[in-house]
Amino acid sequence: MDANNKGCYDRDPHNDDEKPPDRGWVVPPKTKNPFVQQEDLCRVMELLSVKENEARTALVHYRWDVKKVSAVLLEKGASNLFAEAGVSIPEEDQASNNTPTLEPVIRCRICFMPKSHMTRMNCGHCFCNKCWTKYFTINILNGKSRRIKCMAHRCNSICDESIIRNLVGEQDVNLAEKFERFLFESYIEENKMVKWCPSIPPCGYALQIKDEDDLICEVECRCGRQFCFGCLLEPHSPCTCLMWEMWAKSRDELETDNWLNMNTKRCPVCHKCIQKDGGCNSMYCPCGNKFSWLHAIATGKEHTGTAVANHSICCGRKENEERYTYCYASYMGHMESLKLEMKLKDRIERKLSTWKGALVEERLKSGLHMLSIARRFLSHSYVLAFYMFWDKFRNEMSKEERKSRKKIFEDKQQQLEDHVERLSGLLNKPFEVSMDDPYSTQVSIIYQSIATDSLCRNMYDFIKNDLLGSLRSGPLRIAPYRSEGPVRAILLGAVTTEDSHSDNQHC
Ligand SMILES: [Zn+2]
Ligand SMILES: [Zn+2]
Ligand SMILES: [Zn+2]
Ligand SMILES: [Zn+2]
Ligand SMILES: [Zn+2]
Ligand SMILES: [Zn+2]
Ligand SMILES: [Zn+2]
Structure with missing residues (x-):
């Protein structure tokens, strides 16, 4: 997230009480391995x-x-x-009861010492505990805990974790702990239903979803960070993960080097737009004109043209570019408003603490909460519109379809925008006025919140079914709309050992 957006995803004041988990989210049962599903x-x-x-x-x-x-x-x-x-299934389980039992092994086939403490793995290979422990220790010290193979030559059987745990634990408790932590980390990395919270610096929590249907949803970690479970970026519904990834990338480029001015210029003669992706500043336009990139003026015939391959010409870009600027401005506009509106929270708290208007405070705050949900929804809808109607997904529908759907979409967007501004106006009313006639303003805020919520929901359904649900290349999924905001996610476990972060490639 860029610095401008800092604070936009602060934890929601209405979720501060510990609520029971939503349906579909479970805390993993406490077993001897707390993380095992x-x-x-x-x-x-x-x-x-x-x-x-x-x-x-x-x-x-x-x-x-x-x-x-x-x-x-x-x-x-x-x-x-x-x-x-x-x-490997132990032979005892497979063989019938009539087979004679295996002869007891008296010598370890690695150290050739006669040993009394031997361990047989499921594959049937049997070595002394000392050799097994040494072997496991080397593996764990090398960072390998998961799927340690049997010591026997060419045996592909995987050693039983509980045997490893016991043997290593007898010799070195710290190493056994390391083994558990590696197992936990690899479990999280391999399980698509579990993800590390992407907060920076890392909070160390891992979050789990219960159902595969939740793979694309918006969650909140205990540390307060809200993110999309699908792409780990900030919540972005009703935008899809792919669109948001493209947006985040181009937004960063735009903010760091003013991409639109830096990388695209028009030929001064034919006015076609030329994109620069090489280092040379002498440009060669297909119309025959040569010009200096730095000032976008004609440079005459001096340029040799050998580096023309580095200059890509992208025609028909103008419209797309203008839409991008428009969508970017709308997106930023809503985010800026949101930032200002969130300051109202302090004002409400300061004013109301003096006369203990707990009910009034609750009403105003829930209005403010709805406003923040709708603002984000609106700002993300501009990003969706850009990719849907002007960029990557433009040709996913016929020209007529695009025209009619775009019209419906923009009408809904406009309607929602009107309601959001009205709600914002009510919440921004000078507080003295609200105190004179607090009841009617509060009632208006409640009604306006309900109307805004249902418009968001209505627009969400349209986006989900009529836009993303009917693409030629197949439907795209988005996180469900929730008036409450992101789901308070289930904490799977935390990595708390002090050196854990250096072992963890996520940090
Ligand atoms: Zn041995
Ligand atoms: Zn084996
Ligand atoms: Zn976190
Ligand atoms: Zn996402
Ligand atoms: Zn030209
Ligand atoms: Zn050149
Ligand atoms: Zn062009």
Whole structure:
């Protein structure tokens, strides 16, 4: 986020009380591994008729995607699935009861010492505890905790995590903790339902969603940071993640080097717009004119033209450029207004604390909250409009479709904008006036908030179904509209060890 927007995504004052999680969001059950998705494990244990550690090995291989596990099971069968994922089923489980038990191993086949403390992995390979522990220690010290293979030559079986935990823990408690932390981190990195909070500096929290339908949604971390779960950028609905990524990139370019002036100029003779993507400032236009980039004036015939390949000519850009400037200005306009309006919060608090108007304060604050939701919605809708009607997604509908949908879209946008300004006007009324006649102003604020909310919802439905839902290349998804703002997300766990951040590539 750029410096100008700092504070726009401050935590919402109405969410300060700890609310019960929304439906569809769960706190993972407290097990001996607090981070394990017990539900997924149980489903896979049932599906494959295996024990917990074998189910975990399979899930880690298929990135905690239970659907994928059952698809592979159907397609390739259980034994191929086990081989692919490195799951070994202990021989005792497979063999019938009639087979004679294996002869006890008395010598470790690595150190060749006769040992009493031996450990047999599921694959059947058996070595002494000292050798296993040494092997696991080296792996963990090298940063590898996940999917450690069996020590035996050419054995692809994955060692049981609980055996590793016990053996390493007996020798070195700190190392066992490191093992757990690595497992936790790799679990988060591999599970698409879990993500680190993107706050800077990192707050260390990981957030989890319950349902795959929530993969695109807006969440709030305990640290107060709000973000889109899909792209980790600031919340941007009703804009899609792809549009927002393009927008954020071009917005940064615009703000850092004034992109529109820096990279595009018109040929002074034919007025076609020329984009510069090479270092040379002598430009060669297809019309035959040569001019200096720096002053955008004709340079005569001196330029050799050898570097023409570095100058890309992009015609028909003018309209797009103007729309970009327009959308950018509208977007920034709403964000600037929002910043000013959020200062009203202090004024309300200061005024009302003197006569303890808790109910009045609540009404004004919820009006202010609705205003902030609608302002963001509106500002994002300009970004959507740019990509939808003027840029990347322009040709995703026929000319007629575009014309009629654009008309409906702009009417709705205009209507919402009118209501937002009216709500802002009510909230901005000098406070003395409100005190003279506080009741009618408050009632107006309540009604105006309700109307604004339903206009947002109505416009959201139109965008979701009629615009993004009917693209030629298939529908695009956006985070659901919520009058309350982003969902207070589920905290999966926190990495709190002091050196954890240096180990974590996210920071
Ligand atoms: Zn040994
Ligand atoms: Zn083995
Ligand atoms: Zn956070
Ligand atoms: Zn996103
Ligand atoms: Zn020209
Ligand atoms: Zn040149
Ligand atoms: Zn052009």
